[in-house]
Amino acid sequence: MKRFLAILLLPILLVTAAAAQSASNAAQTLLVLPFENTSKVPGLEWIGESFPEILGEKMGSAALYVVPRQDRNYAFERAGIPPNLRPSHATLFQIGEQMDVDYMVLGQYRFDGQSFSVEARLLDVKRLRLSDPIQESGPLNSLIAIETALARDLLRTVNPSWGLGRSELRADSTPIRLDAFEDYIRGIVATSRPERIRKLREALRIYPNYFQAMLQLGETYFSAREYESAAAWLSRIPRTDPAAREASFYAGLAYLYSGDFEKAENALGYLASVFPLTEVYNDLGVVAARRGKKSAMEYFQKAVQADAADPDYRFNLGLTLYKAGDLAGATRQLREAVRLRPTDSEAHALLDSASSKPDPASHPRLPLERVKRNYDETSFRQLALEIENMTEARLAKTDPRSHAAYHVERGRELLEQRFIGEAGRQFREAIGLDVNNAAAHAGLAEVLEANNDAGGARWEANAALNLQPLAEAYLVLARLDLRDNNFEAASANAERAVALQPSNPAAADWKRTIAEKLAERTQAKP
Secondary structure, three states: OHHHHHHHHHHHHHOOHHHHHHHHHHOOEEEEOOOEEOOOOOOOOOHHHHHHHHHHHHHOOOOOEEOOHHHHHHHHHHOOOOOOOOOOHHHHHHHHHHHOOOEEEEEEEEEOOOOEEEEEEEEEOOOOEEOOOEEEEEOHHHHHHHHHHHHHHHHHHHOHHHOOOHHHHHHHOOOOOHHHHHHHHHHHHOOOHHHHHHHHHHHHHHOOOOHHHHHHHHHHHHHOOOHHHHHHHHOOOOOOOOOHHHHHHHHHHHHHHHOOHHHHHHHHHHHHHHOOOHHHHHHHHHHHHHOOOOHHHHHHHHHHHHOOOOHHHHHHHHHHHHHOOOHHHHHHHHHHHHHHOOOOHHHHHHHHHHHHOOOHHHOOOOOOOOOOOOOOHHHHHHHHHHHHHHHHHHHOOOOHHHHHHHHHHHHHHHHHOOOHHHHHHHHHHHHHHOOOOHHHHHHHHHHHHHOOOHHHHHHHHHHHHHHOOOHHHHHHHHHHHHHOOOHHHHHHHHHHHHHHOOOOHHHHHHHHHHHHHHHHHHHHOO
């Protein structure tokens, strides 16, 4: 994963203007609008807001950036459009142009008491073109599956090579009950904090492992400065879930504000290891400073190197240099902070102190380091998308096998960090380029196994083994056999994995686990 992070960060500073422009042109951006309710059945208005949630989750990828809900609301607010107003196509075109999106999704849905149906259209903003209607239908309690199928259809409309099979998309769907999903949607659109909390807690009562609802609830408590409640909810999200990145950021700040610096450092340190956002480095510096650690200097230097135009990063580094007795360095940073924000009286005062009070101990009261409360994964993903597009443009000139090998390597890196959705897209892209790439099939088998699609995982693992013996594929089969209580087959597959990779610790661990299970069963027999 370290190599992956270097790919994301270093070229951003080194890429030429021409290459950046080329990548920007290659990037595709999508805005999903709430769908219109054409039903006569009351109480279904909440479903309209569910489409941006599910379509955004399913359609977002390295090839397609989906505008988040808060950015959409901000754009509509700036345009003076009330939340419940249905703008004309001309107005939508204008908003799309202002937001510089490539595509917009708009649609409507209907429930006749028995069947739920949806019709969507893809608006090509750049070409001023509206697609033919795209339709899906089914029982209302299959709403998420219907929306997932619609995402597949829309992906194929944007680019036929992006579409996934129906079974694969449904396998990725989280088994969330409709009533829990309704409470979640009603919670995120609620205008009052008590109502938002009530609905999100109800969604979690119905479905305790609803981690996206857990994230929203934790952030709601955080915004209300109820930091203990925020940390309690956010820390329950497992790090294997995509919501863990944002949850770790706000949990870290909640622990920081609660005075639990050790837990704050643990949460933010984990996030920095998988998603090195500048604000995370800054806040790690704040935590380190509060703990009296010298590593605070290193974190603040990283933040300034990544974003030299942020006055708070300059201020924090200047303050830390002043405490360390580096008056020249502190003066340089504080002068930049004042230049970037001339009204910053605290920076002015500290700059004066660096000149007139060279001994920090003589300062009556030094200010505290400044915390960044904004989690800007969106900007990071946009930068990553541009880097991805530049890489794709370069790889497009190579042979398909080399291109596929790159996607397999990326998929393995992402899979190691439990970025399951992103890893799956990489492996599928590799298979599309080279169907005989055994490692791609084995990687996709692991992704499908993680998504509880045992049938798909077994099929892909066998497809890999038909091409080449791979320890990863045998381990997938071993775990699936163990899940089915087929201990003999599990043991045989684990043995094959160890024979191929004797030094693979995962293979050795699974071989030992299966052997213990087999021994327990043998002893239990009369």
